[in-house]
Amino acid sequence: MKIPTLDNIKQAAYRIAPHIHNTPVLTCQALNDLTGANLFFKCENFQKGGAFKFRGACNAVFSFTDEEAKRGVCTHSSGNHAQALALAAAKRSIKAHIVMPENAPKVKIEGVKGYGGKVVLCKPTLRAREETAKEIREKSGALFIHPYDDITIVTGQATAALELHERINNPDIIMAPVGGGGLISGTALATHYLAPKTKVIAAEPEGADDAYRSFKSGSFVPSETPTTIADGLLTSTGNITFPIIQEYVSDIMTVSESNIITAMKLTWERMKIIIEPSSAVPLGVILQHSERFKGKRVGIIISGGNVDLRKLPWQSDNKER
Amino acid sequence: MKIPTLDNIKQAAYRIAPHIHNTPVLTCQALNDLTGANLFFKCENFQKGGAFKFRGACNAVFSFTDEEAKRGVCTHSSGNHAQALALAAAKRSIKAHIVMPENAPKVKIEGVKGYGGKVVLCKPTLRAREETAKEIREKSGALFIHPYDDITIVTGQATAALELHERINNPDIIMAPVGGGGLISGTALATHYLAPKTKVIAAEPEGADDAYRSFKSGSFVPSETPTTIADGLLTSTGNITFPIIQEYVSDIMTVSESNIITAMKLTWERMKIIIEPSSAVPLGVILQHSERFKGKRVGIIISGGNVDLRKLPWQSDNKER
Numbered sequence: 126m127k128i129p130t131l132d133n134i135k136q137a138a139y140r141i142a143p144h145i146h147n148t149p150v151l152t153c154q155a156l157n158d159l160t161g162a163n164l165f166f167k168c169e170n171f172q173k174g175g176a177f178k179f180r181g182a183c184n185a186v187f188s189f190t191d192e193e194a195k196r197g198v199c200t201h202s203s204g205n206h207a208q209a210l211a212l213a214a215a216k217r218s219i220k221a222h223i224v225m226p227e228n229a230p231k232v233k234i235e236g237v238k239g240y241g242g243k244v245v246l247c248k249p250t251l252r253a254r255e256e257t258a259k260e261i262r263e264k265s266g267a268l269f270i271h272p273y274d275d276i277t278i279v280t281g282q283a284t285a286a287l288e289l290h291e292r293i294n295n296p297d298i299i300m301a302p303v304g305g306g307g308l309i310s311g312t313a314l315a316t317h318y319l320a321p322k323t324k325v326i327a328a329e330p331e332g333a334d335d336a337y338r339s340f341k342s343g344s345f346v347p348s349e350t351p352t353t354i355a356d357g358l359l360t361s362t363g364n365i366t367f368p369i370i371q372e373y374v375s376d377i378m379t380v381s382e383s384n385i386i387t388a389m390k391l392t393w394e395r396m397k398i399i400i401e402p403s404s405a406v407p408l409g410v411i412l413q414h415s416e417r418f419k420g421k422r423v424g425i426i427i428s429g430g431n432v433d434l435r436k437l438p439w440q441s442d443n444k445e446r
Numbered sequence: 447m448k449i450p451t452l453d454n455i456k457q458a459a460y461r462i463a464p465h466i467h468n469t470p471v472l473t474c475q476a477l478n479d480l481t482g483a484n485l486f487f488k489c490e491n492f493q494k495g496g497a498f499k500f501r502g503a504c505n506a507v508f509s510f511t512d513e514e515a516k517r518g519v520c521t522h523s524s525g526n527h528a529q530a531l532a533l534a535a536a537k538r539s540i541k542a543h544i545v546m547p548e549n550a551p552k553v554k555i556e557g558v559k560g561y562g563g564k565v566v567l568c569k570p571t572l573r574a575r576e577e578t579a580k581e582i583r584e585k586s587g588a589l590f591i592h593p594y595d596d597i598t599i600v601t602g603q604a605t606a607a608l609e610l611h612e613r614i615n616n617p618d619i620i621m622a623p624v625g626g627g628g629l630i631s632g633t634a635l636a637t638h639y640l641a642p643k644t645k646v647i648a649a650e651p652e653g654a655d656d657a658y659r660s661f662k663s664g665s666f667v668p669s670e671t672p673t674t675i676a677d678g679l680l681t682s683t684g685n686i687t688f689p690i691i692q693e694y695v696s697d698i699m700t701v702s703e704s705n706i707i708t709a710m711k712l713t714w715e716r717m718k719i720i721i722e723p724s725s726a727v728p729l730g731v732i733l734q735h736s737e738r739f740k741g742k743r744v745g746i747i748i749s750g751g752n753v754d755l756r757k758l759p760w761q762s763d764n765k766e767r
Binding site: 149151154170171173247390393394396397398399400433435437438439440 | 472475491492494496581625686706711715717718719720721751755759760
């Protein structure tokens with residue numbers, strides 16, 4: 126496998142620059158005081174489409190020749206990749222066919238449609254999704270873009286860490302959540318090139334710890350019946366992302382559901398920014414294993430901010446947290 | 447009355463600079479598309495203490511001589527001013543006595559205590575508050591700092607608009623919510639000096655439209671039985687703020703409760719930032735009277751982000767908004 130070079134990542138950054146936000150890096154004294162660490166939050170929740178996913182999708186869509194692009198693009202996703210690809214395709218004025226499970230949240234389906242994506246509903250199984258996407262590709266010739274197990278996607282996601290390293294010099298640690306592994310592998314590569322002494326730590330929910338178990342055992346473990354509020358982190362790592370994680374990530378650490386919720390609520394309350402549960406996983410790890418982060422300068426990639434505001438994890442909770 | 451000069455405002459900015467955040471100015475393509483206006487949000491929800499109030503409180507506390515400061519400060523407030531004054535006093539290492547109604551939200555009382563403020567509870571009437579504050583002043587010699595009807599406070603609040611004008615040149619309109627009038631009168635003065643052609647529009651809930659009625663009738667109307675979700679805007683304008691509003695504010699516009707909630711939810715969903723209901727009032731006015739803002743460059747001061755996350759206005763709403 127040919128991993129993305131620093132030049133590839135810089136080219137991706139240049140390619141997507143006209144379309145994306147160079148998102149701000151925020152700090153918060155209250156969270157620094159609480160954790161004893163010095164935290165820098167790269168706010169991809171402010172990215173277009175509400176998540177880092179737009180970087181990869183944009184890089185993929187704008188990497189095609191005009192001839193290729195005409196065929197349109199296609200994916201299956203019920204999450205942020207669906208909206209990101211629809212939006213990126215709209216920017217290039219090409220068609221995006223998005224296969225979504227029929228039980229996907231209405232707000233996500235509407236989001237894809239709002240960006241001009243063509244939604245195709247299917248039964249809520251991985252097999253139905255893959256078959257439906259295959260049919261579309263065969264019929265329309267659309268180019269399939271995997272949510273994470275794709276070199277162009279990984280290279281696009283790496284641009285978030287590239288921007289973070291432009292803002293903070295040689296942090297001790299860089300953290301990102303790990304689900305399929307697109308974000309963390311891009312982050313690890315960019316950090317390997319730009320700040321080789323910086324440790325890259327992937328953060329994962331205890332209830333969906335397939336990447337942790339894969340990493341610790343040295344061989345791929347699939348995600349089976351994951352249970353976590355961090356709905357962006359349910360998937361298994363891939364053929365491309367897992368080897369990159371094995372080589373370039375320093376460690377994977379896990380966190381309990383209650384610490385994910387505490388971290389999410391703290392971020393909302395103290396930073397006044399809206400982050401989705403998956404984005405709270407790195408701060409949750411820091412809260413749960415604080416001794417390891419005390420006195421350290423830590424960059425954290427906030428992956429996204431797409432939350433159903435009517436269903437918040439602390440809503441059914443009548444106790445004071 | 448001697449109104450603050452541009453020099454006074456600049457001196458205040460210099461005085462408080464070591465203590466406050468120069469908050470970011472954010473834009474949002476989705477909200478621009480929706481309103482047809484070009485909006486610039488000055489994010490005082492990211493200010494220390496979670497609201498613009500810290501600017502005025504800091505200016506007041508750091509304007510005292512060492513001799514005066516030793517006496518400590520005192521106020522009555524159940525809102526953002528209480529926390530702001532406690533925090534400002536802590537920065538100068540002096541005592542802050544904060545009189546709060548015994549039915550104030552526990553989270554606000556804890557907030558004041560968290561900043562080291564000395565909380566004195568009283569019956570939940572304005573009379574009880576004023577009498578309790580008077581007793582404290584007489585007993586301790588503490589200096590009383592009114593939440594808004596105080597020249598030093600108004601001058602401090604003016605620094606938010608000063609910073610906004612440093613970021614955007616001659617906007618067509620600047621908006622801020624009006625409650626007691628500290629923020630809007632500071633904003634109007636700074637704009638008068640720095641961008642005299644810019645119109646200053648105060649935004650007020652229909653259910654608490656005392657400033658609107660005062661402004662339109664030309665004589666002070668007190669706030670009686672106000673009913674609005676915008677709990678920072680319940681108070682009447684003051685002897686200092688109302689005359690400044692009369693002279694330097696171009697117009698006051700009102701907005702319905704449902705448009706305030708829509709504006710608040712839109713800001714959370716599309717900008718991914720947490721704002722309190724009072725802060726949504728200007729955007730609510732724009733949604734309700736959109737024809738007046740189309741094509742205009744509008745600066746909006748987001749006043750704060752202190753919200754009880756367990757009681758959100760759309761929580762009891764089962765319809766899709």
